[in-house]
Amino acid sequence: MILSAVGTKLTGKSIVDVLHTIAENHKITEEQQTRRHEISAIKDATIEAIKNEREIIEKLLNKEFDLKNSKIDELFVRLDQAIESNNIEIVQSVLATIVSLAKDNPLAKAVEFASLAKQKNRGRITL
């Protein structure tokens, strides 16, 4: 009789404990699933932002390089003509333009753009 009572008491308490643990487990599972969805969404958004930024910078830089190269080619044609005609003033002016174009670094524009993009995204995407 005593064992039976102990068994019944134990069983009753254990069932309550199990039910409580099931509820707790269910709650934790849901919370963790939600957090994992959040993590995945933030990751996708962050990667998308990085990709977009990179693509824009690549396009910007390619355009800049192409434009500058064609300008420089034109200037060298003019430089050759000036050398041929012994026109020192034009030689000096064309060469100065070439050097100034060479000094103007397209990467600086990319940096400017990247920092603007970072400012825009700051606080919006964080893992």
Add this chain to the structure above:
Amino acid sequence: MLAATNATLAWFGGGALAAGGGGMALGTAVLGGIVAGPLIAVTGLYMDSKAEENLTKAREYESEVDVAVEKMESSKSYLGSVDKRIAQLTRIIKAIDKRYIEIYNSRNIQNSCNMESLTMFFIVGSLLKQTIDIPILDENKSLHKEFDSKVSMLKENQDVKNLKLLEGIN
């Protein structure tokens, strides 16, 4: 008292052996199951919760790695642009240098007293020097510094990993 205990155990076993039940042995096993079953269930659920939390942590780490990989792709792309910039400057330097040598040879600069030729040679030479002096990266120090810090951070991480590896070996 002993009789009552035995009877209870036999009751858990579905009755005495003589009556067609499982007897005390089965009763003891059933009672053990009643006590151990919930304990196993609770432990299992606790482990399941912990596994859920660990899975979340793993996903978090996975995301950080994915984002870091994407950032590395951007760094790679940036290095590609630096490469283009180097190619551009090299092209300009070579083109000016070619004209500089042409002027030197065609106008016999070494023996020339012609002021026009000497001036032109000097102008082309000085602008060639200016082009050679153009820095490739330092105009965007911010990115340069950021890049440097990233490289040194990666290096430090690698050093720490190597150190741990060595500690593991020793």
